[in-house]
Amino acid sequence: MADAETPTAARDYRDTVFLPETPFPMRGGLPQKEPLILEQWGDLYGRLRARRQADGAPLYVLHDGPPYANGDIHIGHALNKTLKDFVVRSRFLLGYDVDYVPGWDCHGLPIEWKIEETFRAQGKRKDEVSKAAFRAACREYAAGWIDVQREQFKRLGVIGDWAGRYATMDFATEAAIVREFHKFKSSGQLYRGSKPVMWSPVERTALADAEIEYHDHVSPTIWVKFPVTGATDDHPDDLLAFRHATPAVVIWTTTPWTIPANRAISYGPEIAYGLYEVQSMEQGLEFEPWAKAGDRLIVADKLAEEVFKAARIATWTRLDDLNPSGLECAHPLAELHPGYGFSVPLLAGDHVTDDAGTGFVHTAPGHGADDFEVWRAHGHHEVPDTVDPDGAYYPHVPLFAGLKVLETEGKKTGRFGDANPAVVQKLIEAGTLLARGRLEHSYPHSWRSKAPVIFRNTPQWFIRMDKPLGGDDGETLRELALRAIDDTAFHPAGGKNRIRSMVETRPDWLISRQRAWGTPLAMFVDKHTGQPLNDPEVDARILKAIEAGGADAWFETPDTEFLGVHDPAQYEKVEDILDVWFDSGCTHAFTLEGRADSRWPADLYLEGSDQHRGWFQSNLLEGCGTRGRAPYQAVLTHGFTLDENGEKMSKSKGNTTDPAVVIKESGADILRLWVALVDYAEDQRIGKQILQTTVDAYRKLRNTVRYLLGALNGFEAAERLPLEQMPPLERFILHRLWELDGQVRRAYGSYRFQDVVRPVLEFCSNDLSALYFDVRKDSLYCDRPDSVRRRACRTVMDEVFMRLTAWLAPLTPFTMEEAWTTRFPDAGTNCARVIPDTPAAWENAAEAERWGRIEAVLEVVNEALEAARRDKRIGGALDAWPAVTLPAEAMAAFEGLDAAEVFRTSGAELTPGETIAVDVRTADHPKCARSWRRVPDVGSDPDYPDLSARDADAVRYLERV
Structure with missing residues (x-):
């Protein structure tokens, strides 16, 4: 033993304090990490489907509205596909087997124009190029952009049946579209009329209202x-x-x-x-x-x-x-x-x-x-x-x-x-x-083309809106469509009135176009009567040819091979192509029907609000005209994306936000978090300042998860504490988890993603960072590992981690995957999880009310402590021993609690009074060398004279272990 007069060096207790440690870094580094996670996922969607099907999960069908295959994706595409991915991933999270087949719209004028420009650059006019060569060039062009866009969507983290994708230009698809067209032809809903239609002289074709x-x-x-x-x-x-x-x-x-x-x-x-x-x-x-x-x-x-x-x-x-x-x-x-x-x-x-x-x-x-x-x-x-x-x-x-x-x-x-x-x-x-x-x-x-159009009288093919189907007593297509609208759930609800007013007043459906790149109106017309030929055998031969050779087969096969016994001199071959809205209006027929792992009608269609007059409506009319109802149960619409000033984005203005640039600079999870935070039902804004706000919100989420990972380092099942042994603060946090769990499930169920992320963010900032983590920091760092309070804390933190990583998996899947695999490297992907069951016993309204009152007192105490720090009367909260007077109701809230622990001070005195009042006094006791608390029992243990009794007991326990 050292001589009493010889000074003893103070012991360094840092190795006895549990400081959270984790390899999960503070900085996300998402642009570098996300591609590696994508590689690890591989065919994540296929594995998720297989697992859910093996579990006998209920089926959920999201049908993809096809983007146009003619350029890099823009911010509107990113918003749309990310929202769809929220739906897909959240339904997997809720325990469903989710069918989602991405698709592309490939026919139409933009591609045709681009190919015309290509041939003009070669010194060739369109009429100098064979129809087959022209269509082949269009097909090749669209296929190239499908490949490009597919990879861009994947980089966003979007999962789906990419290998089984659909495209309106596939041979089998073109045949399916013709089959749907033949249904209208055979039912008598189709007619040729000479009437004024919107005509584009620049494009040399008729246009429908949606165009x-x-x-x-x-x-x-x-x-x-x-x-x-x-x-x-x-x-x-x-x-x-x-x-x-x-x-x-x-x-x-x-x-x-x-x-x-x-x-x-x-x-x-x-x-x-x-x-x-x-x-x-x-x-x-x-x-x-x-x-x-x-x-x-x-x-x-x-x-x-x-x-x-x-x-x-x-x-x-x-x-x-x-x-x-x-x-x-x-x-x-x-x-x-x-x-x-x-x-x-x-x-x-x-x-x-x-x-x-x-x-x-x-x-x-x-x-x-x-x-x-x-x-x-x-x-x-x-x-x-x-x-x-x-x-x-x-x-x-x-x-x-x-x-x-x-x-x-x-x-x-x-x-x-x-x-x-x-x-x-x-x-x-x-x-x-x-x-x-x-x-x-x-x-x-x-x-x-953005060029003006004119009304011009031309012979065109129309589908009747007001002819009774199936006889004079049948409903018209308009009546069927209006009834189907009333039977459909709309998100937001105002979408129902919008599409209904359009269908109520829309003219007959103009479906013919005078162009080359598209699905043909593959039929023959009697030259004398002007009526279409309705012969099932002729139609079957047409479909067989198109299935084998695509739409080209219609233009290149001699009429005699289709007509059979009919005299070719009596019939006119229609060479118009179908309106591209008819093409995409048939997608439900060849994407959902006939597949064992899908279902018709779809649970949801999700597109921009402009599709009330476009894809939603063409699917509605096609489905009602051929099957008597809409091919969807619900419709969700989002607004348009504007710049930070609320102006329409334009390359000429230089106010666009390129999703590829955002991903390269910040990562896809930042873009996804922006989508989750906005009210997608309205027009949204995006720009550097708004994205910076999103980055700040992301940091809060990431730091919360990082702290949990560090705090749970070494946590094992044996350490868990049952509910009945939990202190009041833990009971309150479990109640908040129970409350949030219901909110999150309901919000995902009704596609309100903003109502998932915002409450979770508030929970992380207010309940966890500002209250729970701060109050329990001393216990987590300094209590004995086997103490009830510390075990309760780590048990609750485990429950928080298990739910945060599940709740946020659909919205920020890369970050939650990184967090999950950091803690459980051998547990498989976080994306395959369902939300953990949350016990009903966690509900505790009384504890929530108690902590509501406590937090009101805590706010006043914190303000007083901050004023004392500014006045240099104390260095930190542990230097304080506040005297707090409280009304009776507030006093009752602190019953059974250590007020000093709640205030994060070394001690506290509570006395009854009329109002909340705080007198910040200094803690006139020795400072514990381990926890830095100034408490009376510092030095009470002779083996550890510079520690409080609690800290001395903890060190002795650790040294014995």
Whole structure:
């Protein structure tokens, strides 16, 4: 023993303190680790399915809406596929066997254009390349992008049946699409009609509503006079008014180029019209107006002043009421060419309003849906063809033959051509132009080419929306679709009203296109009757050929091989292709049906909100038209991704966020966590600042898991403590786990991923880091390993770890996999787990209420301790021995607890009082050399004079072990 007078060196107790240790690093290093984890996973999806099927798990089917195979994925793709992966992984986590087959949309104009550009670069025009060679080039191009996008989706962590992927261009798929088309043909729902449809002169094809988007556009506006030439016998008084000056009906239009196609004027039966005489014109104008004193004009009373202002008419007189019924007019170009010498009748139409214009609608039945309907409703069947597929007037159009409505070649492609100014000039020459101007308004454009479209009368194939199926007593396709919508669950619920309103008003389904790259309308039409040939044997031969050789077989096989006994001279071979929405509308038929490990209908379809008019609707109509119901039980929609300022992303603006760049710099889990944190039902924002916020949230999660891993180092089953021996704080944390478990399960069940991650983040920050870890740190580090408090702490931390790594596995799978395999390197993948059962006995509302009151006191104490630190009255909380007065309710909450432990101070005194008040006093006791607590029993154990009794006991135990 050392001499009493010889100083003894202080012992270093660091090796007796349990400091959390783990190889799980603070920094994620995700860009480097994630590819290694992907490699380790291999065919993770296949293994998960096999395991769930072996367990007899219930089946869940998510059907993939196909992205288009023509470029690198963008942030919208990343959002969409990540949300789908959340669904797939969370359903596996909930114990389901999940069917998810990724697919691609491969036909259509964007690919066709790209291949046309390729051939043009080689000095070849499209018509100089065989159809087979052209289609082969399209197929090769799409296949290349499928491979690229597949790897990009995998890098996001998306799992699915990648080996069994579907593509609309596969031979078997094209045959399946034709088979679905034949069902419509055979049921009588298909018909060929000549009516105005949205037509893209740039693309030389008809477009459906789903292929149209609207952009602001400045159009010329004109007010045109149609001279009245006569009236029925119902107008004797009106005819008297015409003796002195021929009146004119005034129309207004934003499409001057349609004037040559005019055949009628529509009016509203409920609108009040008047006959007006011009008294004087505005003076001091820089041009001579086209109206003059004495002109007599017929317009709606409500709009008269607006019309006269446009025409620079200063004063006028209303001569009389006027009923337009029975009036007839001359065409405004009749004076210039006899080809316009026909009579223009006035027709009643419900579509006419007096909200704008003149109260009369110039009616060109070949260039407007309402125009066509009102023309046909009044018994007229001849619809003039004035504009060809290239957007130019036909040679037979007087005065304007060959002029372009829209430019389709060169640098001016997509711009309006010479037609509008030429028509306006001829109206001036004819003396029938009253006024002109310009109007900025929303105008339809092709969503692919971004070029304006026109309404153009063409023969096309349609599927009827309003013909009863299966006889006169059957429901129509529209009725079936509306009923199916009502039977479908929508997330968010507002999606139901959106798609319902679209289906209620949509016209017949236009399904034909005049292009090369797509699935053909593989059928023959009787040249005399115009009706499709319905012969099962012919259809079977067509399908067999397409299954063997793809769509090319339809174009390249002689008609005789299909027709058999039918005379080829009697039949026309249809060479139009199907609308790509029909293609993708059939995906349920060849992806879900007929597979032993899938089911029809799907549990869920998940796409962007624009698909209410696109893929959701085409699947709805296809399913209802062929099977009587929608091919889905539920529909989930997400909004669009905007930049940080809420603006639409555009490469030209430079405000895009490239998912590949985010993954390279931060990792896929950061992008996935951003998806989990946003309200996907609304439009979301992303950018560097927002991603930095996501990184901060990720760090909190990672540090929580890291601390748990360190704290659980060496934890074994024998150390576990049963619930009945748990201290109050542990009971509270177990209650929070029970509470969160229910929230997480419900949130995953209803696809509310934000309601998974946000409560878990709050739990990590508030309940764990700010309370539990802090309170239990002293016990974890310094108590004897076999102490009840420390065993309880580690038992609860184990339960927390087991649930956090499960709950977050669908959202941040790479990080949770890293955490799981760090602790259990031989336990298999974390992704295969289901959420651990959480005992109902953990529910403890009373303990939750108690800790709610305690935390309110703790907040006041912490503020007081922080003030004392700032004032340098204490160095840290362990230097303090606060005296705290508490109301009775708060005092009761601390019953059975060590207040000093809760406050993280060396000691504490609690006394009753009216309000919570804190007097921070210093702990005037020796400092324990091991735990640094200043407590009275430091030195009470002679073997360890510099330790508290608790620490001395722990060191003795460790030295004995």
